[in-house]
Amino acid sequence: MTTSPLEPADLRTRVDKALAAFLAGQQDRLLAIDPALAEVAATVTEFVLGGGKRLRPAFAYWGFRGAGGADSDGVVAAVAALELVQASALIHDDLMDRSDTRRGVPSVHRRFEKLHAGAGWRGSAGGFGDCAAVLLGDLALVWSDELLHGCGLPLTDLARARPVFDTMRTEVTVGQYLDVLTQATGDTSLERAGKVARFKSAKYTVERPLLLGAALAGAGPEVSAAYSAFGLPLGEAFQLRDDVLGVFGDPAQTGKPAGDDLREGKRTYLVASAFGALDEAGRSELETALGDPRLDDAGVERLRAAIRDSGALAATEARIEELMAGSLDALAAAPIDGEAREVLHRLAEAATRRSV
Missing domain, CATH: 1.10.600.10 (Farnesyl Diphosphate Synthase)
Structure with a gap:
């Protein structure tokens, strides 16, 4: 039996696919700026795709369907933007709480602190990690806007949202x-x-x-x-x-x-x-x-x-x-x-x- 494209489990797969495609494009943009941004692109991608319940996109999608909206890849991409808002909030939250881990792996500020220390760079490794987390959280928030408005839905629909x-x-x-x-x-x-x-x-x-x-x-x-x-x-x-x-x-x-x-x-x-x-x-x-x-x-x-x-x-x-x-x-x-x-x-x- 095939799975209906409207079932929640399949919706999660579609959301992840939309996020992966978007983040792959963003990685190309960052690498075109400077190869040093590879770690930034990889960290955001791994953070977004590495876990999470995808509840926010699910509530948005089924809120849309319940109100009479028709399923499309565009609406899936639109609701996937919520996961970038969530990523921004979690990255910043971990920094403010001084949390060492998230989903069983080092939090973003700890990851970049380790990067600094391992490379033997100048200055404070902890300060570098903190700065990186602020900027990566901000970047995820900026990208949430970009994904929503590039999802392919009509501009009139996006203007209401x-x-x-x-x-x-x-x-x-x-x-x-x-x-x-x-x-x-x-x-x-x-x-x-x-x-x-x-x-x-x-x-x-x-x-x-x-x-x-x-x-x-x-x-x-x-x-x-x-x-x-x-x-x-x-x-x-x-x-x-x-x-x-x-x-x-x-x-x-x-x-x-x-x-x-x-x-x-x-x-x-x-x-x-x-x-x-x-x-x-x-x-x-x-x-x-x-x-x-x-x-x-x-x-x-x-x-x-x-x-x-x-x-x-x-x-x-x-x-x-x-x-x-x-x-x-x-x-x-x-x-x-x-x-x-x-x-x-x-x-x-x-x-x-x-x-x-």
């Missing part, structure tokens, strides 16, 4: 700033944690991709409103699952060291819930250890136990279920194509039941 794409990129950037600000100020309120989750991740993971697909298809306000009602709570549930995995996830599956979010001092919904539930001594212990890059495995386990025993883990899991229920109710009532509704339901389950 442009405001959504621009709003999404602004939201994820300022959401990241709010995350950094929250760590610096030590704000432990659930309100702040919720806002960071919405703008850093929730909106650009689900809601904005859905709205991008709707705009490309020329959907009316009823469909867009339904997508927001479905997508925003689902995106928040996705981020809360990410928060849980950042503390309790298995490094063999997540590709990052155990407890990295604790060492980075992330003030997530999970952590904010713990601060609200712990007694004064427990809050003091959590406050002291949170954000300590020297926190060893035993220290991580003590904080895990404190968070679990406070009821914060159970509260976060309950919040995920609550958000999921509201999201799926909105999806059931959405005025969209039945096949798209079924696939979006499966995507919602995959986004929140995951272990990576």
